[in-house]
Amino acid sequence: MLVPMRWLKEFVKINEEPEELAQKLTMSGSNVEGIEYWGKDIKGIIIGEIEKIEKHPDADKLLIVYVNTGNETIQIVTGATNVREKNKVPVALNGSIIAGGKKIRKSKFRGVDSWGMLCSAEELGLDDHGLPPEIQEGILILPEDAPVGTDIKDYLPLEDAVIDFEITPNRPDCLSIIGMARETAATLKSELTIPKIALNEEGEEFVKDKVTIKIEAEDLCKRYTARIIKDIKIEPSPLWMQRRLQTCGIRSINNIVDITNYVMLETGQPLHAFDYDKIRGNSIIVRRARPSEELETLDGNIRELNEDMLVIADKSRALGLAGVMGGADSEITSSTRNVLIESANFFGPNIRRTSRQLGLRSESSMRFEKGLDPNICLMAADRACQLIEQLGAGKVLKGCVDVFPAKPAPREIAFSPDRINKVLGTSIPQDEMIDILRRLEIDVRHDSGILKAIVPTFRQDLVEEADLVEEIGRMYGYDKLPTTLPYGNVTQGKLDDYQKYIDDIKDVLVYNGYFETYTYSFVSPKVFDIIKTPNDSPLRKAIELLNPLGEERSIMRTTLLPNMLDTISFNLNHKAEELRFFEISSVYLPKQLPLKELPVENKRIVMGLCGESMNYYDLKKAIETIFTKLRIKNWDFIPASHFAFHTSRCAKILIGDKEIGFVGEVHPDVLENYEINKKVYAAELDLDTILENASNKVIFKPLPKFPASERDLAIVVDERVLARDIIKEICESGKPLLESVELFDVYQGGQIAKGYKSMAFSLVFRAPDRTLTDIEVNEVFEKIEKSLKDKFNASLRE
Missing domain, CATH: 3.30.56.10 (Phenylalanyl-tRNA Synthetase; Chain B, domain 1)
Structure with a gap:
């Protein structure tokens, strides 16, 4: 993330020099990769006004220009053809230095003295990409209100220090100027100042009357905000905005596109501008792409989409690839007169997959794929409209359309x-x-x-x-932070609870057909690439051996998963068919490298399954049996993503609010790296945390004296509703007579509407002091039905 100091200082007071600030931010966790100084070598260039222009007496292609520099009028010979009398222009005086370090001296052209040089955008270090063609090929013409005699660096932000920060994937909020301003203010113990956004909304119409927004794929789009600006004037952005975009690595296009990029850099929220008049039916629909649907993106390529990709569409066609790139059909052009500004929040993993499948990565997709805060969408849209009003680029219509199905809470x-x-x-x-x-x-x-x-x-x-x-x-x-040494207590010569728990775990797994394995604690550095570990993952911070036997055993492992996959691959190659393995061992996690103290030896358990008759639920059942054996409560399986597992077939495991590991189907790309052509299911769990929550306390209850009453409940719900959520609601609603509930059937097919599923549960009711009557059971059963209908819109299957 490139952060110009001038821009940063608009939000936080900074007295430190760039090097000092970089050092302080690095020590507070914001790693600085480098500092680049812009315009530092430019000296002696002022703003002048052209008073008179004459033709050169001995050269048809040269002009003699008389320029008022504030103190005097000087004579300059130029070959530029775009200058006119009364133009304000940058003038490099005798002895001044232009971009690149070139020094300007008095010279003579065909017998006529020239006491300086009129400067182009390039000679000021500016990117001329967004300027009119005549200025790209000639002298930079400044606005009419540019003060004559003023140093150009006091008028344009040519000089700046740009700090390059390395932003880790878990901090998408820092991919913005405001995000880094927060870090800077916290580090310097300074006040963060974010100006309030105020809009005039000069447009007489209301946005809600001009466009409708519909989110069909609510799992992939958390929020969609739209604002409309009419009477747009497409023109170059002001030089100060172009300069800021340039220092952040973005080229200027035109005022509207530049504003969306500017706001993205400032707030971290990507925006997109559609030509409103090209939106058919005045309707925006956020949906999945249709099979083999095609879209011509802004880079001129026609791309074939699939149903996993999210598009922004109107009534008849896709207008853009959500979160990645807009479409050519709704592109902002010089003839655009009305614009719709999109500020939305998309599901990060889906944007990442789409970007990867199409080989198309943009500044927007890079931010969305890391996960953004949906609460900033409206603020970013308003900020863009504020800039449009400030630049006189159009009239903002009143209000906005903001579709926000579920607002996240702190x-x-x-x-x-x-x-x-x-x-x-x-x-x-x-x-x-x-x-x-x-x-x-x-x-x-x-x-x-x-x-x-x-x-x-x-x-x-x-x-x-x-x-x-x-x-x-x-x-x-x-x-x-002080340096400390590990310490421990002397134990008696017998098995402690920790060791007994481990024996219990081994007994459970062996009873369920698992074989225990032992593998080396030393592995190859290549294993991280083989299991697709991200480059910035802490797992890659492994301890190197001082005297390894070879590269294959040169570092201490930080994860057990590669060892398990090696074991499965070895056995498959030796014609084994049904495989169930587990290993309980340590991984070695250094606090820092090079080592200054002993690493953390985290005890973990890894499990692996492979075979035609095995699936994810076999592995999940084994883990649940371990938890039951150890009398652990409050555990849960939550759908999640992990770099080594299949993108949609993985769950993280929680005990309370603590994450202890992952379980799921290993990613096909990882299996291919191990030359495994069968599905493999694996889990790696933090054994230390598991054992911290284990208990050897046994509570006995007397056998029930009265018979139970059993009922079956079959409901139809949205396919996205999780069984665990339904079971929790049934248990809560069925108190105190509900003794147990078990899911015994899930069905999706011709008799069930698309997008829904049938789930069947077995319910057992019992009272400790009496035999329940049908009336009592019916009352509780009806209470459960009503609760499920209210919370999940569930209906009884007929």
Whole structure:
């Protein structure tokens, strides 16, 4: 992310020099890759006004221009043909330096003295791509209000320091000037100032009367906001805006396109501008692409789409590839008079897959694929309209259309200052921790003696207490964290609870047909590429051996998954058909490299299945049996994504609010790397966390004295509704008479409407003190039916 200092200073007060600021931000977790200085070598160029133009007496292609520089009128010989009397132009005086370090001296052309040079955009270090053709080929003509005699660097933001930040995938909020301003303000303990957006809305009509928005794929589009601007004037952007885009690596196109790019850089929210008059039926539909549907994108290529891709369409055709690139049919051109501004929020993994499948990556897709905060959509659209009004580029219609099905709420994370200090090895006062979090816009409140952090929605990377430990640690200062040595307690010579739990886990898995394996703790660095580990993943920070036997055993492993896949591949090559394996071992996670203290040896368990009769549910059942054996409660399986697993067949496993690992079908690309041609199901779990939640406490209950009453319940619900959510609602609604509930059938087919599924549950009712009557059971059963209908719009299957 390229961040110009001039732009950053609009949001936060900075007294530090660029190098000092870069050092402070690096120590607070924002890694700086470099600093580039723009326009630093330009000197002695001022704004002049052309008073008179004469033809050169001895050269047909040269002109003699008399320029008022504020203090005097000087004579300059030029070959430019686009200059006129009264033009304001940049003038390089005798002894000045233009972009590139070239020094300008008094010279003579065909016997006529020239006391300087009129400068083009290129000679000022500007990108002339967005300027009119006559200026691209000639002298830069400045606005009429440019003050004569003023140094050009005081009028145009030619000089700037641009800091290049390395933004990790978990911080999409930092892919913006405002995002980096937040980090800067928190680091410098300075105030963040974000100006309020105010619009005149001079257009007499209302947006809601001009366009309708419909989101058909709500799982792929969380929000869609639209604003309309009429009487658009397509022209070059002002030089200050062009310069800012240039320093951020974006070329100027025209004022409307430049404004959308400018707002994307400023807020982090990508925008797209449609030619409103080319939208058929005045309707925007956010839907999945139709099979083999084609779209000509703005780069001039015709692309064939599939049903997994999301498009922005009107009544008859696709207008753009959502979150990736617009379509040529609705492109902004010089004849555009009315514009619809789109500010939307799309599902990141879908944008990533689409971008990869089409080989098409843009600034927008790069941001969307990391996951953006849907709450900033309207603000970004308003900011674009504010700039359009400020530049006089059009009239903003009143209001907007904002389709926002489900607004996300701030996340609450309970934390303990004592635990944070224990993890960091520090003694940071509680008040200082709270101050650090509030500087990061994370509010803190006391709730019954427990501290809770209220995480804003733009910080989607903060999900648990460990994340707050990192935030407090980096803002406190990595250089201030003390170095500590590990310690331990002497144990008696017998199996402790930890060892007994591990024996219980092994007994469960062996009983279910699994074979235990043992593999080397040393692996090859290539395993990370083989399992598609992201380049910035912490797993790649592995400890290198000082004296390895070879490259294949040169680092200490940080994950057990490659070892399991190696084991399965080896057995398949030796004609084994049905495979069930598990391994309990350690991974070695260094706190820093090179090592200054011992790494964390995290105990994990990895499991793998392969065979025609096996599937994901066999593996899930084994994990659930382990949890039951260890008397663990509050565990859950949540659909998720993982780089080594199939994109739509993976779940993360939680105990309470702690994530302990992943389970699912291994990605076909990974299997291909291991030369495995069968489906493989695998899981890797944090065994330490599992055992922390294990219990050996047994509670006995007397056998029931009264008979149970059993009922079956078959309902039809939206296919996106999860069985676990329905079971939770049944249990809650069926209290206190409902004893158990079990899902025994799921059906989708000809008798069920598309997009829906039938789910059948077996319910057992029992009272501890009496035999239940049919009336009592019917009342609870009807209560459950009503609850499911109210919450999930479920209907009984007939």
